Every structure is written in structure tokens, then in C-alpha cells.
Amino acid sequence: MIRPLVGEDLERHALIMANPEVVRYLYEDPLSAAEAEVHLIRRLEVGPAEPGQWRNFAVDFNDQLIGEVGFVLNSTLHREAEVGYFFDPAFRGNGLASSAVAVMVDWCFTELKAHRVVGRLDARNERSSALLARLGFTLEGRFRENEFVKGEWTDELVYAVLEHEWEVVRPSLANLPSTVFHVKHPEEPLR
Numbered sequence: 373m374i375r376p377l378v379g380e381d382l383e384r385h386a387l388i389m390a391n392p393e394v395v396r397y398l399y400e401d402p403l404s405a406a407e408a409e410v411h412l413i414r415r416l417e418v419g420p421a422e423p424g425q426w427r428n429f430a431v432d433f434n435d436q437l438i439g440e441v442g443f444v445l446n447s448t449l450h451r452e453a454e455v456g457y458f459f460d461p462a463f464r465g466n467g468l469a470s471s472a473v474a475v476m477v478d479w480c481f482t483e484l485k486a487h488r489v490v491g492r493l494d495a496r497n498e499r500s501s502a503l504l505a506r507l508g509f510t511l512e513g514r515f516r517e518n519e520f521v522k523g524e525w526t527d528e529l530v531y532a533v534l535e536h537e538w539e540v541v542r543p544s545l546a547n548l549p550s551t552v553f554h555v556k557h558p559e560e561p562l563r
């Protein structure tokens with residue numbers, strides 16, 4: 373289930389974001405408890421999809437926060453959105469992250485009316501690459517050493533899926549675990 377983040381998510385949020393494996397290819401270092409609280413508070417913000425403002429959501433499995441997904445509207449004019457995500461490695465390998473990201477991407481196309489949804493990632497992030505490829509995203513480019521993250525120059529990959537491509541991919545997603553396809557409150561915080 374995808375739902376709004378709430379203050380009560382702090383314990384699980386902090387646990388996940390303290391894990392060096394989770395933040396390895398994110399901009400953050402492992403978060404302390406205090407940092408995790410600030411991080412979560414920033415992510416509690418809801419409201420209409422304003423360009424440049426990330427909106428993040430909790431992903432629950434068996435009533436437990438297992439990860440988070442979010443989107444940002446990059447351009448209203450060009451109708452481009454971007455998705456982001458991180459998950460607890462304890463729940464790895466079941467397709468749960470893929471399912472949750474698929475829901476977010478689907479929402480970007482159906483509700484936000486995006487024409488194009490992109491994913492940007494550290495080129496070494498193989499699991500993230502695999503996830504986007506699994507959802508029908510195309511690798512469009514590699515930007516060499518275009519970011520300086522945690523003391524080193526990093527290559528960035530850009531993946532994208534277009535509206536008409538998603539219509540083709542979408543029916544095959546019925547094979548993904550069905551439980552997380554229930555999106556609670558899709559409109560409320562996003563419109």
C-alpha cells in the first residue's frame with residue numbers, strides 16, 4: 373500500500389536511512405537519528421504537484437514501512453516527471469520496489485498527465501538500473517562525471533519512459549505482486 377508519510381514512520385524511516393547500503397548511491401551519508409527526523413519532516417510536506425518540489429510517500433507491506441517512493445514535476449510545459457525511491461534491503465528481491473515504483477509511474481501518467489517520466493541514478497547503481505529496465509524504461513544517456521557526490525565525481529544515467537510506451541508496458545505489470553497496487557488517497561495530497 374502506498375500512503376502519505378506520517379510522523380509515526382520515524383522509527384522505520386530512521387532505521388532504513390541509517391543503513392550504509394541504502395544510501396550508498398544517494399546524496400546522503402547514513403543518517404543519524406536527529407538527521408533522520410529532519411529528513412522525514414521535510415518529506416511530510418503534501419500539497420499540489422508544484423514544479424521542482426518532491427512529493428514522497430510511504431510504502432507499507434504487512435503494515436510495516438518498507439520503503440518510500442516519490443515524484444517531482446520537472447516541467448509543466450514539457451510534462452516531465454521524475455521518480456525516486458529507496459527500500460529496506462531486508463525486503464529485497466521480491467519485486468516489491470518495482471511494484472511500488474510502477475504505481476508511482478502510473479500515477480504520473482494517469483493523474484499528473486505526464487508525457488515522460490524519468491529516473492536519474494548513479495551509474496554504479498545496478499539494482500536501480502535493473503528496476504527501471506524491468507518497468508520498460510529506456511536508458512537514454514550517461515552523463516560522465518557530472519556530479520560530485522561524497523568526495524568523488526560520479527557518472528549519472530538517465531532512464532525514461534514515454535506516455536505511449538507506458539500504455540504498452542502497463543498490462544504486463546499485472547504480474548507484479550498485487551497487494552501494493554492498492555493506492556490509498558491518490559488524489560488528496562497530489563492535486
Ligand SMILES: CC(C)(COP(=O)(O)OP(=O)(O)OC[C@H]1O[C@@H](n2cnc3c(N)ncnc32)[C@H](O)[C@@H]1OP(=O)(O)O)[C@@H](O)C(=O)NCCC(=O)NCCS
Nearest residue numbers: 394457458459464465466467468469470493499500548549
Ligand atoms: C533500487 C532498489 C529499490 C531496488 O530494489 P530491489 O530489491 O532490487 O527491487 P525489487 O523489490 O523490485 O526486487 C527485484 C528482484 O525481485 C525479483 N522479483 C521476484 N518477483 C518479482 C516480481 N513479481 N516482479 C518483479 N521482480 C520480481 C526480481 O527478479 C529481482 O531479483 P534480483 O534481486 O535477483 O535481481 C533498492 O536496491 C534500493 O532501495 N537501493 C537503495 C536506494 C537507491 O539506490 N535508490 C535508487 C536511487 S536512484
